[in-house]
Amino acid sequence: MSYFSKMTTTTNDPNRRNVVIMGRRSWDCIPSKFKPLPNRINFVLSRSNLNLSEYPDTFVFNSLQKAIDVLHSEAFKDLFEQVWIIGGASLYEEALNSSNFYKLYLTKIHKVFDCDTFIPDLTKNLKEIDEPNVPKEVQEENGVNFSYHVYIK
Ligand SMILES: NC(=O)c1ccc[n+]([C@@H]2O[C@H](COP(=O)([O-])OP(=O)(O)OC[C@H]3O[C@@H](n4cnc5c(N)ncnc54)[C@H](OP(=O)(O)O)[C@@H]3O)[C@@H](O)[C@H]2O)c1
Incomplete structure (x- = not known):
């Protein structure tokens, strides 16, 4: 967990944070006291009407492409440094087959x-x-x- 936290949190530019993108079940599996994952912008994917507005720095999207589109938007593009897909299973596969895979x-x-x-x-x-x-x-x-x-x- 400490390696995961270090890798997904560290940025070269102190004014930017990394984005972590996860499926809704992975979000559900994070213990409440660790939500949202700190010092990172949390993107959660769900096809249902999930409302996470009570959480700061947390955004819900109904597709990976919508999340990527927002990252390219004027409002977001200067805020983040790296984008980490942090599971679960189907999201890993989708990301691996994406042209954005690094x-x-x-x-x-x-x-x-x-x-x-x-x-x-x-x-x-x-x-x-x-x-x-x-x-x-x-x-x-x-x-x-x-x-x-x-x-x-
Ligand atoms: N070892 C690891 O690296 C790792 C990482 C992450 C999680 N985990 C573990 O894996 C388990 C959860 O993984 P999982 O594979 O079962 O579930 P998951 O991928 O975390 O979540 C699946 C849900 O995410 C939403 N979703 C996924 N892809 C989407 C897309 N392209 N567009 C819109 N929504 C999308 C859907 O939510 P809705 O049902 O709300 O529509 C879907 O039911 C947990 O036990 C967790 O602890 C392990």
């Missing part, structure tokens, strides 16, 4: 867990690259190993 940041957890949400292998047609600010060595927390990977098309 890089995939993947954390592999070296252990098998029971899960209820699955994604296909997103890395199939991608090439792994080295990125200076991403540690290459295997990480460990509470006895669980994991490693960071970065891919481009």
